[in-house]
Amino acid sequence: MENLAQLEALCERLYNSQDSAERAHAENTLKCFSVNTDYISQCQYILENALTPYALMLASSSLLKQVTDHSLALNLRLDIWSYIFNYLATRGPKLQPFVTASLIQLLCRVTKFGWFDDERFRDVVKESANFLSQGTSEHYAIGLKILNQLVSEMNQPNPGLPSTHHRRVACSFRDQSLFQIFQMSLTSLRHLQSDVASRLQELALSLAHKCLSFDFVGTSIDESSEEFGTVQIPSSWRPLLEDSSTLQIFFDYYSITKAPLSKEALECLVRLASVRRSLFVNDAARSKFLAHLMTGTKEILQSGQGLADHDNYHEYCRLLGRFRVNYQLSELVNVEGYSDWIRLVAEFTLKSLLSWQWASSSVYYLLGLWSRLVSSVPYLKGDAPSLLDEFVPKITESFLTSRFNSVQVGFPDDLSENPLDNVELLQDQLDCFPYLCRFQYESSGSYIINMMEPVLQSYTEKARLQTCDKNDLSIIEAKLTWVVHIIAAILKIKQCTGCSMESQEVLDAELSARVLQLINVTDSGLHSQRYGEVSKQRLDRAILTFFQHFRKSYVGDQAMHSSKLYARLSELLGLHDHLLLLNVIVGKIATNLKCYTESEQVIDHTLSLFLELASGYMTGKLLLKLDTVKFIIANHTREHFPFLEEYRCxxxxxxxxxxxxxxxxxxxxxxxxxxxxxxxxxxxxxxxxxxxxxxxxxxxxxxxxxxxxxxxxxxxxxxxxxxxxxxxxxxxxxxxxxxxxxxxxxxxxxxxxxxxxxxxxxxxxxxxxxxxxxxxxxxxxxxxxxxxxxxxxxxxxxxxxxxxxxxxxxxxxxxxxxxxxxxxxxxxxxxxxxx
Missing domain, CATH: 1.20.58 (Methane Monooxygenase Hydroxylase; Chain G, domain 1)
Structure with missing residues (x-):
């Protein structure tokens, strides 16, 4: 007992001491418990007799490392497995949460590593179920915690287990136990629906979510990714998912709980909305499931319940986004109540766009939904109206207006704050939005031009001034930056189905002409003295992005020599072929390389475009005809290109x-x-x-x-x-x-x-x-x-x-x-x- 008291004091120092040297000494002294298999019996003694939670934690964590790192005898592992179950049943309710969590992790690790070694390890679900039937909430919580940890343990590789063996265990567990555990989670949710003990509700929801998030087919899903594809639930689960009460229980939990529980309910619904189409036995069953999803999401929109919470809001947008992944427009329009649903989703989208500061990271899912819907219109058959003609133009205009409104706020120059510098977010939004523009291209194109022209006119006038308000110019340049990025994104999808019609090429010319007019202004007058301004650098990076997408669609190797585009550009700007256009692009490249001496981002982006042009077979040949390129090849010195002298570049x-x-x-x-x-x-x-x-x-x-x-x-x-x-x-x-x-x-x-x-x-x-x-x-x-x-x-x-x-x-x-x-x-x- 004297030695045990000394050990408890050491454990106290190991976990609590602020002195690193003292902690290191304690760790080195206690290392033997996790390294030497002779100390396994000592760990059991500690669990039986220690009074402090830190000593119990040492014994549990040491046993976990022993089980993971050493090939222990089967009988010894079975003894540990049985002992921990009994220990949790008798002493579990009185243990500190961190000790309980460590013991449960040990139990699940022993189970996984011994899954194929003895049938008794597979009784883990039955043994866990005993905790759920013991009547006390403490035991109920331990049972749910064991099942939660078991699903997590089976779903993730372990350092001490070869990946092939891990996958064999995971597949066997999926086939023999996972469905039963999911059923237990649903039973618990129904049992706890009127229970005020939110901790138990949280554990039951978490268990359901873990079951639905299981790596069913061994694809090693990256859970940090927002997009996880289709959930490949086994066919044996079909009756449970076709039962409407399964879907409804999560909608019910969303309505009766608050965040973060309500968010967990939505996460389960996101997974269910992503279930593979082939799981359902026929179209009628799938349509019934879809109708239930649409009704549930519609009721949330009608009530607005929980959407004031940002996490709920974001997860709900993800749920709507799953409609674009798993269901066709033709299926949606045939569901009863579609017109009310699409109207509510449109109103929700418009409000989200107006609340761009709060919802900026969530808008991606909504734009993705609408872009998928409009892309499906050409394939829509039947008489049921999609109503997209009514709502999409409003969403398009609202997005454009919201981008302009966003620049009025005056973000700091910190790259993490300004949306124009958040490359991933900008890319997400601009990947989906162009499809909405091209859906009603004539009206959206006119709207973009009408928004851009007054701003361009103001920018042109300010170029003639000697001085100008810096903040005013920054706002103008931010608006122009947004428009140029949007036009570039529209050109990027020019090659997609239905976007190469002659009428669309004329509109491409109209929009491109405005950007080309802007280029004549950006490097003239007052603006030629502002290369150190962050707002001007953002604008020039947007122009470079425009050139990259314009080139791929209308210049050089893969581009069609579109008479309609160049005919209209000839009328507007006198640019009648792609050689003249290429000369404009190279002129801007040369200007950037001459004038930007300290902006590494602009220089890198400029050189990236220059390399793209040079390495293309046709564009490379065309470049050699241009005087500007001949000059660069002959005079690549720091006198002509000062960035060469700047060390940061x-x-x-x-x-x-x-x-x-x-x-x-x-x-x-x-x-x-x-x-x-x-x-x-x-x-x-x-x-x-x-x-x-x-x-x-x-x-x-x-x-x-x-x-x-x-x-x-x-x-x-x-x-x-x-x-x-x-x-x-x-x-x-x-x-x-x-x-x-x-x-x-x-x-x-x-x-x-x-x-x-x-x-x-x-x-x-x-x-x-x-x-x-x-x-x-x-x-x-x-x-x-x-x-x-x-x-x-x-x-x-x-x-x-x-x-x-x-x-x-x-x-x-x-x-x-x-x-x-x-x-x-x-x-x-x-x-x-x-x-």
Whole structure:
């Protein structure tokens, strides 16, 4: 007993001490209980005799680790299993909740690991049911907790269990026990419906939700994802789901409980609404189930109960969103009461759009529902009206109006606060919304133009001023940003069914013309002095997005040469073909690269668009005809493109030179290659003439970093023996000594060594068989010799340096890249000329 008292004191320090050294000492002293199997009997003694909950927690957690990490004898595991059940039955109601939870986890882990070892482990459901029939609420709670933990344990992999064995156990459990547990959850819900003990109701709802969320087919569903697809409930569950009381119990619980219980009821309904269509024996059964869902959701809309709670609101939007996934429009319109349901959903959507601050993360599901409905209209048969013509234009206009209203609030420049900077949320909304626009494109297109033109006019007028209110301009630019994003999204779906009609192409031209007019204004007058403003950067990123989608639909490789679009653009702006349009795009790219010196986001987005254009076969050829592109290829220096000098944008240089390399090598001219490399040659000459005494200056450092990033971009663009040979001959032997000098002088500076080593890793990568030299050529041996010198020079120096706090960035990363270089070199020994 004296030893037990000492142990309890140690456990108290382990779980409660604020002193880390004291906790570490306690942990080290008590480690034997979870590591040494001889201490299992000691854990049982502690459970029997300890007075403090922390000692009980130690015994339980130690046994859990023993069961998970060691292959214990079957009889021992059965003894533990039986003991824990009896322990919970006799002492469970008086235990601290965290101790109970740990013991239940131990019980379920033993059950799972022994599922195929002995039939007695499979009696876990029957044993748990005994707790539900013992009459006390404490035992009832323990029974529900065991079943909750059991379903969770069976549904998730364990470190101590191979994944294949886990799946076999999960499938066996699904077939033998899960349905029974789900029935028990429903029975409990009905039994507890009038019970004021919300804790029991919560456990019963949680159990039902866990059963419905089970990974029925072993697809390892990512529960962090909002979209989980169809729930593959087994056919044996059919009678229970076709019973209307099953669905109704969750609607009832939503109405009689408050959050978070009501949210759990909605989560169960979301799962039930996602049940696979083939579960139902015929169309009549499925229609009855759908009608029940529609009636239940309609009653919630009519009463508005619970929707003032944000979590309920969000989950209810998810529930409505499931109608678009699992049911066809033709099924919905044939349900009695459809007209009332669709009207209420439309009103709910309109209110949600007006409450954009509160409901912004939920609107995605509503827009998804409406986009799916309008996409199904062409396939709708029969006389039943869909009523979408009446409601969709209102939703479209409300969305546009709400976006304009949102900018009046004046968000801070913090990227996490402004909706235009929440890329995922913006993408979610703009993925669905264009389908609504194109459904009644003439009216929605006119509405967009009517909203945009006064704002564009105001923006044009302010360009002529000397100064202007900064906040006023930010609001105007935010409105324009929203419109440009919306137009870009509309163009993005141009290739979808029904969107390529000539009348729609004319409307595409009308909307695109407004954005192209805006481009003429953004870089003129007062606005040409505002590249440091966040609101202008957002607008320019939206314009780049517009160009990306416009190009895919109307310029180059996959695009149709649409006479209707270009005929209308010719009338409006004089742009009669895609070469002229491409010139506008490249002009904006060049302007961004010249004027943005500190916005890494805008530079990266601009270069991404430039690379897309250059790497397209047809658009790449067209680019070479443009004077602006010829200028960029010939004058890629910091004087013309100041972002090259900005260190925070130095990573963007690789993409810039990758693009330039694409364009250079497309011309297939050694003379053109050498002339285009002249700016880089000047950097080489300058660094090579720098004396060793001043080679460790910041000027040399930044020049070397930039040069290595540039060379890596050029090397990435070489995709054939011919183009690689041009770069190799240009670098070797003249400039290789500088690379070796750089690594030897700057070994202790990862800012320099990382880009240098990454360039070399790219240079020795034999993609597309580009490193295939002639059999009589010594180049392979010479290259391997240079690589060896570099690795030896870096390796001998970096290993001798002391280890700093951030050892990965300082040492490990460089060593990893060096090993990558060596591996690539060794892999291609034959290619490099070794036999």
């Amino acid at each position: 130095s990573r963007s240089r690789t993409t810039f030179y990758y693009t330039i390399g694409w364009l250079i090598f497309m011309e297939d001219s050694p003379i053109k290659f050498k002339s285009s490399m002249e700016p880089l040659l000047q950097v080489f000459v300058s660094l090579e003439s720098t004396p060793d005494a001043v080679f460790r200056t910041d000027a040399v450092k930044y020049a070397l970093i930039g040069l290595m990033r540039d060379l890596r971009g050029i090397a990435m663009a070489t995709n054939s023996r011919r183009t690689y040979g041009l770069l190799f001959d240009w670098l070797y032997p003249a400039h290789m000594p500088l690379i070796l000098k750089g690594i030897t002088h700057w070994t202790d500076t990862p800012e320099v060594t990382t880009p240098l080593l990454k360039f070399m890793a790219e240079f020795v990568l034999n993609k597309a068989q580009r490193l295939t030299f002639d059999s009589s050529s010594p180049n392979g041996i010479l290259l391997f010799r240079e690589v060896s010198k570099l690795i030896v020079a870096y390796g001998t120096r970096i290993l001798s340096l002391p280890n700093p706090a951030d050892i990965y960035a300082f040492k490990y990363k460089g060593i990893w890249i060096s090993l990558t270089i060596l591996a690539r070199g060794l892999k291609e020994l034959g290619t490099l000329g070794w036999t």
